[in-house]
Amino acid sequence: MNKKVKKKEIIDHYKKLVEFLGKVLGENYEVILHIIEKGNSYVGAIANNHISGRTVNAPLTGLALKMMKDKTYLDKDYVTNYKGFTKLGAEIRGSTYFIKDENNELIGMLCINFDSSKHKKITNDILDLVQTQLHMISPMVDETAISNKAEKEELHDQEIIEYFSDSIKEVVHSIVDPSFLNPNIALKQEQKIEIIKQLSKKGIFQLKGAVSEVAELLNISEPSVYRYLKMIDKDKR
Incomplete structure (x- = not known):
């Protein structure tokens, strides 16, 4: 087939x-x-x-x-x-x-x-109710420990975090350091190359239209983006 x-x-x-x-x-x-x-x-x-x-x-x-x-x-x-x-x-x-x-x-x-979110709201409502009842029985109960019980159970480290976006621009913004995206700041060439390098590492250029979006973001031409990508690829060798 x-x-x-x-x-x-x-x-x-x-x-x-x-x-x-x-x-x-x-x-x-x-x-x-x-x-x-x-x-x-x-x-x-x-x-x-x-x-x-x-x-x-x-x-x-x-x-x-x-x-x-x-x-x-x-x-x-x-x-x-x-x-x-x-x-x-x-x-x-x-x-x-x-x-x-x-x-x-x-x-x-x-x-x-x-x-x-709905399940968490129900959980928090129940915990608030339990906290109120226990306080009525014994004011000495550790209220903070009870109210934060659900949160404490989820304090294990989360190494993977995902941010949902509906456009390439939003995906790019979720990856690039916000300080580099200030339109009032003129980036140096090495900074632009570093941004493109980080975006390449994250796989952003596997998206259709990513090159033009990045070019507009960095105020450079599309050929410049391709040129920087070639420089980055050459440095890897």
């Missing part, structure tokens, strides 16, 4: 799975299929997108790009329970399953994001 045809069949299968999982898991779970193509990776299907506000054809997040760049999928079949934040600041829990072809190359990612 033609490799391109086989890939399409696999992707079409996962698109149906996205719709199925979205209905089965319910409105608190966002299900996303990322399609990975050379020089153009994007959201191919999404269910319950009210959670992150993202849409079909939206770019991948900085975290997804980093996992692609680092080839995390070669050592793992999936990554689970990492922290994420929507554009409105809501915290979610995400998990990603790597979709690979027969050559172990990444062709897609199936992501499930859980919006725990």
Whole structure:
């Protein structure tokens, strides 16, 4: 079977799975299929997108790009329970399953994001109620320890954090140091090269339109971006 045809069949299968999982898991779970193509990776299907506000054809997040760049999928079949934040600041829990072809190359990612805000509100309401009742019984009870119980249970280190964006510009801004993005500050050439180097490490240039977006951000031409990328690539050798 033609490799391109086989890939399409696999992707079409996962698109149906996205719709199925979205209905089965319910409105608190966002299900996303990322399609990975050379020089153009994007959201191919999404269910319950009210959670992150993202849409079909939206770019991948900085975290997804980093996992692609680092080839995390070669050592793992999936990554689970990492922290994420929507554009409105809501915290979610995400998990990603790597979709690979027969050559172990990444062709897609199936992501499930859980919006725990409703559950946290219920938990906090219950803890507030318990705190009030215990205070009535014994004013000497450590109220702080009780009210922060749920938070303390989640104080384990989270090494992976994802920020959800619906445009390449937002993805770039989530990666670059904000101090470099002040339009009133003229960046030196070495600073521009360093920014492009960091963006390249994060895999931003695997997104369609990233070069033009970065060129506009740094107030340089697209050929300059390509030239800097060649310089960076040459330094690696």
